[in-house]
Amino acid sequence: MAERKPIESWLTDMDGVLIHEGVPIPGADAFIKKLRETGKPFLVLTNNSIYTARDLHARLARMGLDVPVENIWTSALATAQFLDDQRPGGTAYVIGEAGLTTALHDIGYVLTDHDPDYVVLGETRTYSFEAMTKAVRLINAGARFICTNPDETGPSLEGPLPATGSVAALITKATGKDPYFAGKPNPLMMRTGLNAIGAHSESSAMIGDRMDTDILAGLEAGMQTFLVLTGLTTQAEVDRYPFRPSKIVKSIADIVDRV
Helix, strand or coil, X not given: CCCCCCCCEEEXXXXXXXXXXXXXXXXXXXXXXXXXXXXXXXXXXXXXXXXCHHHHHHHHHHCCXXXXXXXXXXXXXXXXXXXXXXXXXXXXXXXXXXXXXXXXXXXXXXXXXXXXXXXXXXXXXXXXXXXXXXXXXXXXXXXXXXXXXXXCEXXXXXXXXXXXXXXXXXXXXXXXXXXXXXXXXCHHHHHHHHHHCCCCHHHEEEEECCHHHHHHHHHHCCCEEEEECXXXXXXHHHCCCCCCCCEEECCHHHCHHHC
């Protein structure tokens, strides 16, 4: 096999890699500091579409992690860029929070429930039966179905919560239409992120805590991949997958010296 190029750019998941339940994971601050000192291009990614990049910048800053707004890439931003490329100036009926609606407003989309080009489903803590019913009827009437991410559950202090993928499954069952998922593990999210920082997959690495999203997306985008064991995937679960990360490490602290 051809030898991999040195890693010049880094992409990393946020929850489970840099933070866990609102607390920084040891080594996260040193990792971000090292990236900023070396000037290497990097992005912090999240499939969560609830928050804007500015919101996440402020939340991370309160935890002592100084990540500039332009170094944050969300599934909402990836979805908006995809729609802007596919149908500039279009219309959408949106189920989601400010992270998604702001991203769509920023590309000039009109949000409407009257004959929209797309139904766009994102993360929210207040999924309503009325909104889901409207989405089903609009898709049946011809709107195209887009979803920010396929995660079936999300974390909370009380335990797992139903997430976007679960609600998408309900809508698919009612319409017979599968959504196009813009977020991880779709390599589209990785490639658009790499383009945003002027990086190339051959000299980039993806750090994640989930084999089924982070590692798969990095692999399919052509990057080196690092699995950290501070999140969802355990060492014992790795062999259940038909693919492997480039390297498995205990935590982000073990990657600082590689930057």
